[in-house]
Amino acid sequence: MKYSTFGKTGKKVSRLGMGGMRFEREFQEKDCVSLIRYAHDKGVNYFDTAPVYNEDRSESIYGRAFSEMDRNTFYVATKGDNALPAEEITKHIERSLKRLNVEQIDFYFLWCVINPSQYKKALEPGRSLEAILKAKEMGMVRHVGISTHMYADDIDEIIDSQLFEFMMVPYNALNFNQRKDALMKASKYNMGTVVMNPLYGGIIPQFREIISIFPERPDRVVEDALLFCLEAPEINIALAGMNKKEMVDFNIAVVEKSEKIPPEAQKKKEALISASKSDMCTSCGYCLAHCPEKINIRSYMEIYNHYQLIGSVRETRERSDWYHQFGPLYGDDKRPSDCTECLACEQECTQFLNITDRLKWIDAHCR
Ligand code: SF4
Ligand code: SF4
Secondary structure (H helix, E strand, O other): OOEEEOHHHOOEEEOEEEEOOOOOOOOOHHHHHHHHHHHHHOOOOEEEOOOOHHHHOHHHHHHHHHOOOOHHHOEEEEEEEOOOEHHHHHHHHHHHHHHHOOOOEEEEEEEEEOOHHHHHHHHOOOEHHHHHHHHHHOOOEEEEEEEEOOOHHHHHHHHHHOOOOEEEEEOOOOOHHHOHHHHHHHHHOOOEEEEEOOOHHHHHHHOOOOOOOOOOOHHHHHHHHHHHHHOOOOOOEEEEEOOOHHHHHHHHHHHHHOOOOOHHHHHHHHHHHHHHOOOOOOOOOOOHHHOOOOOOHHHHHHHHHHHHHHOOHHHHHHHHHHHHHOOOOOOOOOOHHHOOOOOHHHHHOOOOOOHHHHHHHHHHHOO
C-alpha cells in the first residue's frame, strides 16, 4: 500500500480509502466485518462512513470491525448533515462515536454541501458547523473537513475560508473538469483531498465496453480510471466501495502501480480522454459565459451525458431530478426551453456538441 500525508492533519493515510456505502445488501454483518479487516490487513487505514449508509448499518458494521482492530492502525471518517441545528448535530456525533466504537472520530465532514446557500446556512450561528467545531474543542472529533458536490468556482470560497483541514469531492475520468481546479487549489492550501466516485459510482465498470478512457487499451478501463485519480498529485485518497476481497486486491494492485505524474503529463492524459469522448460534454464550462439567457448549459449537457452512457430515459430523468433538487440546478429557474437557438454556445464548445438539439431532448424528456 502507498500512503500520503493528509494535508494539515499530518496523518499518513492510505491512497486507497474504503467506502462504507456499498456493502452488499444481502451481506451478513460478519461478512462486512471480515472484508473491512481484510482491507486493513492489506494496508488500507482510511475508512469512510456516514450515518445513513447501508440502511443506517454502516457505522455499526465498522464499529464491530474496529473493536477487533488496533486503534493506532486506522483512521475513521464520518459525517454530519449540513442542514441541522447545532444540538441535533451534537447528538449525531455522540451516536456515531457509540456506533463506531471509538472515543474520537479522526475525520469529521460537514456533509454533502451541494450549493452556496446551503454552505452559508451551515455556517450560521446555532447550525451544523458550530456544533462540529465545538465537538473538536471537546475532543470528540480530531479534524474537521467538508464534503461537497459544488463545482470548482463555488468551492473557491470554501477553500479561501480556511475553516477546513480537508475536502472531499466527486472526481473521475469522466467529470474531472468539474472540480479539478478546486482540488489543485485545496492542495496548494495544504488541505487534505479525498475523491469519491473514482469509478463514477460503478458506471465505468458497468459500461466498460462503451467507455474507453484511453482508446488504445479498452480492456483496462477500470484500472485506467483508478490510475487517473491516483496519479494526480493534488489527490491524497481515492475512495472506493469494495464488496469482495478480489476488488480489494485489484484496487491495491493499481495503487502499487501508481506513480504521481507531473502536471504536463496529466494534461496530456486529460486531452486524450476528452478526445476519446468526442461526443460527450467534458464539463469544461467554456460555453457558460456566452449564453445570453444564462442557461446552465454544462449541467444540462452532463444530464445528457448520462443518457448517452446509460441509454435509459427514466434514469436520465431521475438524474435530472437530482440535479434540480440537490445538485447544481437547485434554485435555477432557467430552463432548456429558454434557449433562443442563438448558437453562441455551440461556437465556443470545446467538444463541438450540438447543444441546442440536446437541450430540446432534455426539454422533451426531463422536467
Ligand atoms: S443557443 Fe441557447 S443555450 Fe446556447 S447560448 Fe444561445 S440561448 Fe444559450
Ligand atoms: S463547452 Fe461544450 S464540453 Fe464544455 S461545458 Fe460547454 S457543452 Fe460541455
